[in-house]
């Protein structure tokens with residue numbers, strides 16, 4: 135049985151991240167408040183180092199390497215932000231990093247990962263077994279594989295985003311978090327249960343990739359085909375073993391939204407809040423807006439997870 139991370143692990147992660155991760159701003163929008171008839175608090179991880187919350191989990195994991203692990207370095211496979219997180223954390227901590235990335239990953243993410251000094255090896259997302267590839271590389275090179283979500287240290291690091299939000303806005307009634315493999319929402323739920331036990335935590339997935347929603351309904355992890363969605367950060371086939379346990383214990387429900395609503399939230403963020411938010415980062419607001427829950431008078435936390443999107447793709451998506 136896997137040991138589940140606890141809120142104490144989130145607190146320890148916050149100490150490791152002190153002075154390393156940005157304490158990102160919590161912004162508001164009177165337009166959004168009026169539209170939803172509620173008060174919204176946006177935790178803006180699009181302003182985090184490397185442009186997404188993933189730096190938190192990646193740094194927290196690498197900071198706990200033994201001297202021997204550190205010598206051989208870190209290995210990761212990722213469609214984007216986790217790659218950059220591991221690359222940047224490895225550079226800061228002075229260790230080598232090798233990243234396996236899909237060859238069709240957004241150009242900005244490939245370039246940024248190489249820019250942080252990591253070695254990048256590309257693979258075919260639809261043909262290659264990336265996990266087998268990663269295992270072989272870690273055996274050959276002695277590198278430590280850090281998975282993007284199903285790892286206690288990664289989950290604890292991601293939870294520091296919600297810890298900061300609850301410290302700033304203690305009386306939230308609802309928290310909406312995007313779900314890929316579930317690392318972010320697991321960590322956030324740990325923080326919520328400790329700091330605001332009455333706050334309900336909801337996940338949001340792309341409609342095309344609702345493996346998490348199906349898993350909660352069936353009471354077991356459901357694996358789906360690789361989803362086709364503009365939310366590339368949530369293009370996962372299955373929740374993790376650890377993340378599923380935390381989610382089914384601490385998360386109320388998972389909602390889904392179609393890609394068209396993500397594009398419309400991208401426009402909202404750009405026009406109204408002057409922010410670049412990547413499609414996956416738009417899930418939480420879209421989920422709150424279309425949840426069907428009665429949110430009148432609620433105090434709602436919206437986890438804006440990241441802002442990494444190619445500018446040409448950004449302009450195509452916001453043009454509609």
Ligand SMILES: *Cc1c(COP(=O)(O)O)cnc(C)c1O
Pocket residue numbers: 186187188215216282283312313314315316317318319367368412414415439440441
């Ligand atoms: C990775 C990622 C997610 C999903 O996080 P999980 O921990 O896999 O659920 C959401 N948004 C962005 C921007 C991401 O990079």
